Amino acid sequence: MTLLVWIALAAALNVLWPSVQSQENNNAANLPATFPSVRADELAKREFPSAEGVPALVVWHRESGLNEGDLSVVRKLAETYSEKPLPGQIAVPPYHRMPLPALQAQLSGDKQTLVMPLVFESGTDTDRLKDNFAALRQEAAAANAGLDPFAEKLSSDRLVARVTGPAGIQTDAVGLFQNADVSLLIATVLLVLVLLLAIYRSPILAVIPLVGVGFAYGVTGPMLGFLAKAGWIEVDGQAISIMTVLLFGAGTDYGLFLVARFRQLLTVETDKRTALKQALTGSSGAIAMSGFTVVLSLAALLLAEYGAVRRFAVPFSLAILVMAIASLTLVPALLAILGRASFYPFVPRTPDMIRERAARKGVPAPEPPNRRTAGARFADLVVRRPWAVIVVTVALLGGAASFVPNVKFTYDLLSSFPETMPSREGFALIGESFSPGSLAPVRVMADTGGKPVDLRSALERLPFADRVGEAQQGKLNPSIVSVELELNVNPYDNEAMAYIPEVRGAVVKALAEAGVADAEERVWIGGQTASQYDAKRAGERDGKVIMPVVVGLIALLLLAYLRSFVATLYLIATVVLSYGSALGLGWLVLHYAMGADAVAGAIPLYAFVFLVALGEDYNIFMISSIWKKRKEMPLRQAIREGVRETGGVITSAGLILAGTFAVLATLPIQVLLQFGLITAIGVLLDTFVVRPFLVPAITAVLGRAAFWPAAVPARNGDVARNDAS
Structure with a gap:
């Protein structure tokens, strides 16, 4: 039934x-609507409608330099999408109307690269963008004598094309996850099946x-x-x-x-x-x-x-x-x-x-077989020499956790993707031939209150400014002025995000010097770099709020289940130590073995929630066995029997859980690779260090105090001195 x-x-x-x-x-x-970058984007849509939309940057490149034939392909496409726009498309530059010398003036300094922006409506669905890019690819091949420039390698002597910019990056990112779903499911099922067969035969x-x-x-x-x-x-x-x-x-x-x-x-x-x-x-x-x-x-x-x-x-x-x-x-x-x-x-x-x-x-x-299992031998060691076990395990875990201060974090979206991803290749071409900041300019807006404020000059004086566009006045409020700032660094990088407060400070200073009141409230910074700066602030805030809440919730549940303050404290302390060790070891592997310069900024919170919650699972399963046996036998024997009884199943479960998270490390997405690797390391530490050694050793040292304040009657041969030996 x-x-x-x-x-x-x-x-x-x-x-x-x-x-x-x-x-x-x-x-x-x-990001919520209250964040500065979101408010700035809303203001840009209202006051500067031309700024509204999601740009796809079509990058055209030829190693030997773009020739007239290549430019005719670009002009043909510009004409096609001017007369018959793609679904959701709202703008395309009129390259087909430009004289050839004027179009050649749009090329990079080395004459190898040209960028053609295609702007789509905000909120355009990723599937529609994907279909649009597929249609673009067909049109480009038809205009290029049947040769598909999007299929050419960057080192090719032929015309090469890539789609990058926010729309291109967004489409590639979603495509990576969609392609990963099926392979991830198949790999996970096969791994679990093989491990179960190996364990239980x-x-x-x-x-x-x-x-x-x-x-x-x-x-x-x-x-x-x-x-x-x-x-x-x-x-x-x-x-x-x-x-x-x-x-x-x-x-x-x-x-x-x-x-x-x-x-x-x-x-x-x-x-x-x-x-x-x-x-x-x-x-x-x-x-x-x-x-x-x-x-x-x-x-x-x-x-x-x-x-x-x-x-x-x-x-x-x-x-x-x-x-x-x-x-x-x-x-x-x-x-x-x-x-x-x-x-x-x-x-x-x-x-x-x-x-x-x-x-x-x-x-x-x-x-019947008369063999002492590995679990029984470990249990004997823990009961005989608990202090030695505690010192060794804490030293190992603490040593690994000591590397956590060295971990570097990044919020660079592009660094999460494979280097061969088309939008990342397109970005690399722009960075080599133009300013990397042209991929995602910073939009600076200020309400001048009708007073003459030279925002452009104020921004040009910044050492990290590569190019500053012409000032534009707002459609509904002419006092609001907008300027596009292109940085001389990767706009997705940590360095670029660190410049956002300086940009704001420069504009506030310019307004204040012009006598504009409440200058702080009259500045808005938008664009991808500002959004990532806000994302970093949100992530740091989330970690400070959620981590203590998770610890508090688990503490309350353990207290209700075990009715022991002491056990609750050391069970939580051990999994938190295990989390720190996993993060430290994960950094060593990712940085020194795999060459990663930084870890995705969201990883610490993701790993903490999973490792603390799942690690406590194993503690609960083992400690509940010890608690039950403690009612029938001395504590030392209860620890020995509890570790022996739960050792095999927790080891099997830990291997399977670590294996499933390790499957994420096979994906070409860095944030999932890093999360899967660090979480798998943490699960293995819980399985082979914390659960069989550290937790039972602490219980043995504390003796009956581990149950405090619950009253546990002494059993035959169970004295406090022996419990703590």
């Missing part, structure tokens, strides 16, 4: 509600968690599609891609927690249903608590100001919530239906069943 309910639910939701992919909005705004059992994940995804997708269509949330391709990885990683983990307990009980319990009930009873609390911890931690992303971060909150938290429910209902139902056959060909049996089976075959019953 449970299985049928899930089948009916998934089928009904997929029929009645739209898929989440159909509701993706990859053009959603990332059972083809049936390897499929059961994947079935649970599949149903969870099948239910979550239309739910998110419904919420997005109703306008309650916004979703984008990046969020859905990472959500898929999270579902497979966390979902498989929750399933393994139950499967491991079920498998263990099948060796002592004859009836499969009794064993399953006991397994569900013993693990459901930890699974529910782990899932709830992750759900609340990810929901805290709703507090973010930056849209790309806030859009993660609902898809991630809803996916984990549905997956936790599936792990507690659907996965047990599948195990109940299949029973011991789930583990075929290595079916777990009780000693009596083994003897009966051997008797039927007329062979002697095999002796």
Whole structure:
């Protein structure tokens, strides 16, 4: 019945509600309307309508210099799109009306490059832009004697063309995520399947968690599609891609927690249903608590100001919530239906069943293996020498975390993309032949109050100004003056963003010197560089707000579950230390091994939320085992048994979770590569250092104090001195 309910639910939701992919909005705004750059862009649309729109910069280039034939191709296209604009196109330069000498004057100093801007309406859908660029490519090939200039390599002696600028970069970025979705899903499924087969050596059992994940995804997708269509949330391709990885990683983990307990009980319990009930009873609390911890931690992303971060909150938290429910209902139902056959060909049996089976075959019953597992040896070490374990593990983790102050961050959008991406190649051509700032000029606007203010001269005096355009007066308010400033550096780089306050300061000073009152309130800075400057400020604010909230939420949940202030403190401290270690080690790998100059600015917040929430999962699962056993045996023995019992399943779960995040590192998008690598490192540290060594060692040292303020009765042979030895 449970299985049928899930089948009916998934089928009904997929029929009645739209898929989440159909509701993706990859053009959603990332900054709230209150941010300066957003207000500046709104003012530009109102006062300077010609500034409205999204430019696509078509870069034409020939290594030996553009000739008259090349320019005739450009003029032909300019004529075509002047007479019959592309869908959403609002402007194109009249190159076809210019005399040849005038057009040649538009070339770069080396005569190798020409830029033809095509401006599209603001908010033009990425799919439409993609179709427009495909049509442009066909027209260019037809005008160029059948040779496609967009297919030529930059080193070619023929005419080369690339589309860059905000529209080109936006289209390429969305295309990267769309192309990554299918490959990411296939790679994740195959990886999880191979790891499950290697761990359990059972083809049936390897499929059961994947079935649970599949149903969870099948239910979550239309739910998110419904919420997005109703306008309650916004979703984008990046969020859905990472959500898929999270579902497979966390979902498989929750399933393994139950499967491991079920498998263990099948060796002592004859009836499969009794064993399953006991397994569900013993693990459901930890699974529910782990899932709830992750759900609340990810929901805290709703507090973010930056849209790309806030859009993660609902898809991630809803996916984990549905997956936790599936792990507690659907996965047990599948195990109940299949029973011991789930583990075929290595079916777990009780000693009596083994003897009966051997008797039927007329062979002697095999002796049970008498081997000490690695988990048992680690548990003995932790209990015997807890202080030594603490000192070594803290030194290792702290040493890795000491590299965090050396980490450099970047908000450069282009640096996240492959160097061979067409829009990045086009940008490189502009930077080599013109000013790199011409790709995305800074729009400076000021309300002069009708007084004579020479903004152009004030901006030209700035050492980083490459070119300053002519001043324009506002359409509705002539006192508002606009000037375009081209920087002499990459407008997407950190260096360019650092200049925004200086630009504002120069304009404010010019207004003040002219006697304009309230000069600070009369300046607006817009454009891509200003937007990224605001994005950096929003990201820094989000980290300061969300990180403490996540820690606070997890602390409250742990306190409610464990009823111990002391345990809550050291469990949180260990995962925070693990996060710092992952960030430090990740920087060493990315910078020294992979040559990255900086890490994407959003990575620390992404990694913190995931690693603290998911790392606490493993702590909860292990510490709950110790807490339960503590009621029946001395603490030292409870620690030994808890570590031994949970070691195998947490190690398996950690490997799978780290593997799924590592799949992100195979993508050509730097922000996902960096996030996947750092998160995978953090999960491995939690799995192989924090969980089996540091946490149980601290528990052993603290002894009964680890349970404070809960009153724990002393057991036979359990004294405080021995607990802390």
